[in-house]
Amino acid sequence: MVKSKKKVSKKIKSDKKKELKNTILQKKEKKKKHHVKHIKKNSHKTSHHKSLRHRVKHHQKKEIKIIYKKERDIRIKTGIKYFDDLIEGGLKKDSTNMIVGGSGSGKSIFATQFLIEGMKRGENCLYVTFEENKKQFFSNMLKFGWNLAEYEKKGLFSFLEYTPIKVKNMLEEGGGAIENLVISKKVSRIVIDSISSFALLFEDELERREAALSLFNMIRRWNCTSILTLEEEPGNDDETESPKSLEFESDSIILLYFIKEKNKRQRYLEILKMRGTKHSKQTYKFNIEKSGIMIEKGSS
DSSP, X not given: OHHHHXXXXXXXXXXXXXXXXXXXXHHHHHHHHHHHHHHHHHHHHHHHHHHHHHHHHHHHHXXXXXXXXXXXXXXXXXXXXXXXXXXXXXXXXXXXXXXXXXXXXXXXXXXXXXXXXXXXXXXXXXXXXXXXXXXXXXXXXXXXXXXXXXXXXXXXXXXXXXXXXXXXXXXXXXXXXXXXXXXXXXXXXXXXXOOXXXXXXXXSHHHHHHHHHHHHHHHHHTTOEEEEEEXXXXXXXXXXXXXXXXXXXXXXXXXXXXXXXXXXXXXXXXXXXXXXXXXXXXXEEEEEETTEEEEOTTOO
């Protein structure tokens, strides 16, 4: 009887141990399942956040590309009738452009008309000359109805008479008075008329090229759209005889011809090159009229 009771007691203890063991195992299994579920849930959230971040970054990059493209494609109107139609709507913003032509071809008028268009739009403009006298220049431009003295009073126009040697010194100084004026006035359009004398300051092509590179880099640093004139007869072929350094560094070259035909001289315009622009390859007749340069539409 006593043995039987002991057996029963042992069995009860054994059953309790088994039950306790099962309970512990069940709790562990439950915790494991909960942990796995938690990981899956967080994993889903993480992948969702990663996907969201990726989409945001992609969208931001796309927006930056669009803004950069728009800035790169901004065109500056020249004010010369029909000319902008030949160059995708105008000169590229912040570009350096060279007008090459002989005496009487219309270089200064072309350059001034470009500045007049800017001032009509409320832009601050600068005219730097190596050869022109201010009083005489203002008087000549008044014939086209361009009152530069009035623009000067409004603070939209600045006229600087500079010698080529001063420009050379300016390059050595890294900007000098012109740069101070450009920055203080927030000039957006600039004309340098003409750089022929400046090019003659340097004896060999290497020196000339280094100076041209410094000049063009300085102008680009100012974030201005610029026109530089060069007094030289364009060649009869597709090349100019201008210093290769100046030709290479400029973003565009526009040739102005003043050719004698029978007993009369006729003016022609040709776009030799213009970076990043699908420009016309034809030669166009143009006239200098009361309102400035006028290209004959459809002429070639």
